[in-house]
Amino acid sequence: MYYAIGLGILLGLWERVSLLQEWIAGVKIIPDPISTMLALGPLVSKGMYGVTLLEHVFTSFGRVLLGFLYAILLAVPLGLFLGLNKRGRLILEPVVDFIRPIPPIAWVPIAIILFGISIISHAFIIFIGAFFPLLQNVADGVRHVKPVYRDVAQSLGANRSQIIWRVVLPAIGPNILTGAKVSIGIGWMCVIAAEMIGVSDAGVGYFINDMKNIGNYTFMMAGMVALAIIGLAILFFFYALEHYAIKWVEGIK
Amino acid sequence: MKHFHFQQIQKSFSNEIGGQVSVIDNLTFSTAEGEITSIIGPSGCGKTTFLRIIAGFEESYSGTVTIEDGNTKATALPVGTVGYIPQEPSLFPWYTVEENVAFSLRLRNVSKVSLQQRVEELLRMVGLEAYRTYYPKELSGGMKQKVTICRALAVPPPFGLLLLDEPFSALDSQTRNALQQDLLSIHTSQHLTLIFVTHNIDEAVFISDQVVVLSQLPARVKNIVTIPLPHPRDRTSPEFNAIRKDLLNLGEFMH
Numbered sequence: 156m157y158y159a160i161g162l163g164i165l166l167g168l169w170e171r172v173s174l175l176q177e178w179i180a181g182v183k184i185i186p187d188p189i190s191t192m193l194a195l196g197p198l199v200s201k202g203m204y205g206v207t208l209l210e211h212v213f214t215s216f217g218r219v220l221l222g223f224l225y226a227i228l229l230a231v232p233l234g235l236f237l238g239l240n241k242r243g244r245l246i247l248e249p250v251v252d253f254i255r256p257i258p259p260i261a262w263v264p265i266a267i268i269l270f271g272i273s274i275i276s277h278a279f280i281i282f283i284g285a286f287f288p289l290l291q292n293v294a295d296g297v298r299h300v301k302p303v304y305r306d307v308a309q310s311l312g313a314n315r316s317q318i319i320w321r322v323v324l325p326a327i328g329p330n331i332l333t334g335a336k337v338s339i340g341i342g343w344m345c346v347i348a349a350e351m352i353g354v355s356d357a358g359v360g361y362f363i364n365d366m367k368n369i370g371n372y373t374f375m376m377a378g379m380v381a382l383a384i385i386g387l388a389i390l391f392f393f394y395a396l397e398h399y400a401i402k403w404v405e406g407i408k
Numbered sequence: 409m410k411h412f413h414f415q416q417i418q419k420s421f422s423n424e425i426g427g428q429v430s431v432i433d434n435l436t437f438s439t440a441e442g443e444i445t446s447i448i449g450p451s452g453c454g455k456t457t458f459l460r461i462i463a464g465f466e467e468s469y470s471g472t473v474t475i476e477d478g479n480t481k482a483t484a485l486p487v488g489t490v491g492y493i494p495q496e497p498s499l500f501p502w503y504t505v506e507e508n509v510a511f512s513l514r515l516r517n518v519s520k521v522s523l524q525q526r527v528e529e530l531l532r533m534v535g536l537e538a539y540r541t542y543y544p545k546e547l548s549g550g551m552k553q554k555v556t557i558c559r560a561l562a563v564p565p566p567f568g569l570l571l572l573d574e575p576f577s578a579l580d581s582q583t584r585n586a587l588q589q590d591l592l593s594i595h596t597s598q599h600l601t602l603i604f605v606t607h608n609i610d611e612a613v614f615i616s617d618q619v620v621v622l623s624q625l626p627a628r629v630k631n632i633v634t635i636p637l638p639h640p641r642d643r644t645s646p647e648f649n650a651i652r653k654d655l656l657n658l659g660e661f662m663h
């Protein structure tokens with residue numbers, strides 16, 4: 156209910172801004188919400204230059220997913236290692252501190268040199284963006300597992316690997332999810348930026364930039380709305396995942 | 409008949425400035441199979457440290473822990489051979505009641521049928537069979553402690569020794585009294601020897617055969633009071649109160 160009111164206010168503001176801009180400049184550059192929404196229909200069904208908006212979405216999404224999966228596969232074991240092993244942490248900390256501040260987009264040239272213009276080069280940039288927040292969350296989570304859980308597990312007869320699988324991993328479930336949420340957001344940012352600066356000829360970022368270049372601002376805006384819708388869908392996906400995977404956490408019903 | 413002997417236990421921790429702080433100083437007492445021993449003493453005097461030594465968690469200590477069974481003697485109890493209920497809440501919040509209780513059974517690949525049977529039997533014993541699928545966050549404090557006890561007993565500790573570190577201290581007095589009763593009946597039905605750390609003199613007198621009174625840091629045995637009263641005990645009887653008074657005098661530093 157409040158959600159609907161909020162959305163209504165947003166659309167109203169957008170409409171005003173669009174009108175105001177038209178009144179000042181004499182020509183309409185910022186499309187109004189209604190024509191943007193109406194543009195979504197044909198964009199989804201017929202598309203532009205024979206490529207539908209959905210196809211662009213899938214292209215971008217596939218890239219994000221691939222980079223994200225690699226990030227999870229590497230960050231979780233490495234985070235576990237760093238959280239459990241103090242010496243390992245001390246050695247790897249400077250490495251991480253050095254690489255992390257480099258914005259993922261700055262890796263674009265290297266990605267193109269290494270992998271050309273392909274799904275791999277995109278996934279690589281997303282991987283760079285998604286990896287560090289995941290690693291950080293997992294390692295912090297491991298360090299904050301209450302020692303009493305390891306103690307009782309041990310007194311109940313668990314060995315080291317059983318403690319990792321049955322105590323540490325489930326205990327950091329919420330940290331993994333938080334890291335994943337942050338990572339996938341960053342992954343989206345990276346993919347759209349990479350597509351916009353011309354690492355490719357497909358994807359939502361490419362589409363938005365292309366529509367800007369040919370002056371079709373309505374379609375450009377529709378591309379942005381598509382991004383908003385995907386963002387919401389991801390948010391709800393994680394919401395559902397929390398209720399299913401970590402329903403034991405205090406405060407999640 | 410087994411006997412557990414704790415002899416001249418000493419333990420010190422190193423502090424921040426590199427010195428040694430003696431926490432337990434020459435702690436000696438014995439208990440026989442089937443007995444309930446309470447340990448009371450001011451907070452910070454080393455009670456938890458002592459239980460952790462018996463449970464096998466502390467490596468550097470001096471003195472001996474011996475189990476004497478007829479003519480055979482074994483020293484030190486490795487981690488995993490003693491039932492241990494720590495002072496902090498320790499149920500795994502990510503597991504249901506059933507999964508918590510089954511934890512040690514799963515580690516030992518017990519067949520599904522006997523696992524189910526054992527879990528059922530234990531939960532029935534504490535009246536929680538209807539809560540198998542609940543998560544700890546959905547249980548009251550008293551229920552959580554009952555489940556924690558069940559979990560510690562799922563695979564019976566090999567020497568029947570169960571250590572409890574102030575298990576009921578966070579509960580209101582009614583629940584606390586009820587759980588003391590429950591613990592007594594579990595003690596009998598599961599053939600256990602209990603070492604029970606508490607702050608509460610009434611609790612110590614209600615459940616134990618002997619009460620070991622510890623001094624302030626570093627812990628030494630100040631006195632050992634045996635309680636010959638038969639069970640069930642009446643908290644309002646003159647005998648009960650006489651022992652309580654003795655202990656209050658001995659432990660006047662406590663509150």
Ligand SMILES: Nc1ncnc2c1ncn2[C@@H]1O[C@H](COP(=O)(O)OP(=O)(O)O)[C@@H](O)[C@H]1O
Pocket residue numbers: 421422431450451452453454455456457458625
């Ligand atoms: N790992 C440790 N390192 C240093 N000091 C410790 C450690 N564990 C306990 N202590 C100290 O030992 C003393 C006894 O602690 P503890 O056994 O927890 O007491 P109690 O259970 O009787 O309240 C305290 O002064 C505490 O600060």
Ligand SMILES: [Mg+2]
Pocket residue numbers: 455456457495573
């Ligand atoms: Mg303590």
